[in-house]
Amino acid sequence: MATSHYADDLRLAHVLADQVERITMSRFQADDLVVESKPDLTPVSDADRSCEEAIRAQLSRSRGRDAVLGEEFGNTGDSQRRWIIDPIDGTKNYVRGVPVWATLIGLVDGEDCVMGLVAAPALGRRWWAAKDAGAWTGRSLSQARQIGVSKVSRLADASLSYSSLDGWRESGRGSSFLNLTSDMWRTRAYGDFWSYMLVAEGAVDVAAEPELELYDMAALVAIVEEAGGRFTSLDGTRGPWGGNAVASNGLLHDEVLSRLTPRP
Incomplete structure (x- = not known):
C-alpha cells in the first residue's frame, strides 16, 4: 500500500x-x-x-x-x-x-x-x-x-444503483431518471453507502442520488476517486458539496450527468 x-x-x-x-x-x-x-x-x-x-x-x-x-x-x-x-x-x-x-x-x-x-x-x-x-x-x-472501478464505457452495458424512486420524482428529475434507467443494462436499488462502494469495486458502474447530506457522502468520495472513479454533484461539481451525488467509473460520468439534467 x-x-x-x-x-x-x-x-x-x-x-x-x-x-x-x-x-x-x-x-x-x-x-x-x-x-x-x-x-x-x-x-x-x-x-x-x-x-x-x-x-x-x-x-x-x-x-x-x-x-x-x-x-x-x-x-x-x-x-x-x-x-x-x-x-x-x-x-x-x-x-x-x-x-x-x-x-x-x-x-x-x-x-x-x-x-x-x-x-x-x-x-x-x-x-x-x-x-x-x-x-x-x-x-x-x-x-x-x-x-478499482470498471471499464464499462456504454450505458447499454452498464449497471446503475440508487436508493429509491421517490426522491427522483420529488427532485423534478423523475422522468430523466426513468429514461436513463431504461437505457441501461441493469438497475438495482442497493442503496445508501453500498451503491458507492460497489462502484469503487467495479461491480456497479454508476450510483446516483438526488438528495444527500454532507455526512452521507464525505467518506465515500476518497474511496471512489482513489479507485479511479469520479464523484460529483448533479451539476458536475467535484466532491460532496452539492447536496446530491453521481459516482461512476468516470467513462460514463458526463453522459449520465447530461441525461439527469432536466430539459426545458
Missing part, C-alpha cells in the same frame, strides 16, 4: 471503526433498541448517538485541533481539517434488522476529501482510501486487497 500524507489519520479511522463496531453490533437486532423520530421524521436509535459520542471522544483525545461534523450532534470546532461522521448510514435498515448499514468516517482538508472509511460489520466488510494511496477493502489494514 502506497504511503499517504494521511496514513496516520486512516489508521485512526480504523481504530474508531473498531470502537464503534462493538457498539453497533451489540445493539443490532437488540430487543430493547430505542428508536425515535428526528424533526425531519427520519429515525434515530440509541446506537446512532452512542457511536457518534464515542467517535467524538476519541477524536477529542487524538485530534483535538480538528473540527468535527456529525449527523447527530452537528458541527464543533473551526479548522480546515474536519472529520465528517455518519455513525450509522442506513438507520432504517439497522432498526429493521437488515444488515446493509455502515459507519462512515471521512476527513476533509480544506475542500478536498482526503480520507474515507466505510465500516459495515454486519456484512463483514470495510472499504477505505487515503489520498494518493489507492482504495482498499478487507477486514483490516493488514488484510486488504486493492479495488
